[in-house]
Amino acid sequence: MAEDFDRRYADRPFSPLAIVIAAYNEEASVGPVVEALPEEVCGLAVQVIVVSDGSSDKTAAAAAQAGALVCDVHVNRGQGAALRLGYHLARQRGAKYIMTTDADGQYQAADMERVVGPLVSGEADFVSGSRRLGSTTSKGSVRNLGVVVFATLISVLVRRRITDPACGLRAMKAEVTGDVRLEQPQYQASELLISTAMAGYRVKEVPIDMKARRSGKTKKGGNLLYGWRFASVVVGTWARERRSTKTKRL
Ligand SMILES: Nc1nc2c(ncn2[C@@H]2O[C@H](COP(=O)(O)OP(=O)(O)OP(=O)(O)O)[C@@H](O)[C@H]2O)c(=O)[nH]1
Ligand SMILES: [Mg+2]
Numbered sequence: 001m002a003e004d005f006d007r008r009y010a011d012r013p014f015s016p017l018a019i020v021i022a023a024y025n026e027e028a029s030v031g032p033v034v035e036a037l038p039e040e041v042c043g044l045a046v047q048v049i050v051v052s053d054g055s056s057d058k059t060a061a062a063a064a065q066a067g068a069l070v071c072d073v074h075v076n077r078g079q080g081a082a083l084r085l086g087y088h089l090a091r092q093r094g095a096k097y098i099m100t101t102d103a104d105g106q107y108q109a110a111d112m113e114r115v116v117g118p119l120v121s122g123e124a125d126f127v128s129g130s131r132r133l134g135s136t137t138s139k140g141s142v143r144n145l146g147v148v149v150f151a152t153l154i155s156v157l158v159r160r161r162i163t164d165p166a167c168g169l170r171a172m173k174a175e176v177t178g179d180v181r182l183e184q185p186q187y188q189a190s191e192l193l194i195s196t197a198m199a200g201y202r203v204k205e206v207p208i209d210m211k212a213r214r215s216g217k218t219k220k221g222g223n224l225l226y227g228w229r230f231a232s233v234v235v236g237t238w239a240r241e242r243r244s245t246k247t248k249r250l
Contacts, residue, residue, distance in 0.1 A: 001073065005089055009069045015045035016097060017116065018090035018174075021068070021104035022082035023050050027057040029214040030103040034066035041112045042120045044097065046235070049089055051082040056249035059103070065114070079219065080188030087177035099171040105214035107169040115171045125201040126172040127194065129208030134209040142223045150230060154190065157238045158197040162205065165190045169208050176201055187220070187229045191237045198241040203219045
């Protein structure tokens with residue numbers, strides 16, 4: 001799979017910033033999302049990698065048509081697995097930094113300089129957008145309440161202030177993605193954040209504007225299911241990382 005991807009795109013530039021997008025049944029929005037991405041962010045040339053797995057629509061074709069390097073996996077394995085594969089492909093293609101965004105159009109190209117800036121200036125190793133420092137079009141929703149509750153819980157657990165642990169617009173040094181333990185098949189956002197913070201990497205949040213998805217529907221289930229699974233990943237990741245820190249100290 002990875003070898004085939006590498007061969008197929010061997011003639012495309014190995015740019016220092018890879019934008020990795022997991023996309024599942026997003027044929028209507030992935031094209032416009034890829035087309036709206038900048039060619040450079042903070043002076044870094046961009047390569048766009050879209051990972052679609054088991055989509056039953058034309059997501060892969062739409063992403064390729066828009067100019068992305070596309071890895072089309074036949075079996076659906078979840079956003080977390082797709083992003084892990086995307087990180088691996090980005091590192092293989094020499095990326096120094098990796099940014100993620102979503103295929104549903106919730107994040108804006110205009111915020112990307114702000115997300116990548118602290119990496120380039122050497123101020124941070126991992127930067128996450130925060131809708132609470134910026135804005136969101138969904139006002140007063142259950143999701144927003146969940147973001148506040150989980151941000152508070154995670155801030156206590158990792159002992160630093162986190163305002164938005166579920167933002168899909170993030171950027172990191174590429175080596176972070178190979179160093180921390182990532183196992184979650186679908187609800188990956190908090191696992192990456194908690195593992196990165198607990199591994200001692202410098203984490204920073206910056207304001208971003210979050211919109212409603214352009215079309216299609218959520219892949220995460222209803223609010224209750226989302227909340228329950230998110231909570232399990234938060235507690236499970238924290239406990240796992242704590243055990244592993246203690247073992248390392250022995
Ligand atoms: N490749 C792949 N991508 C996925 C999968 N599930 C979700 N995604 C993508 O991950 C991104 C986030 O998924 P969403 O369903 O929008 O979830 P969310 O943004 O956390 O939650 P909402 O607020 O409901 O939109 C989108 O680009 C999805 O297409 C999957 O199983 N495989
Ligand atoms: Mg979404």
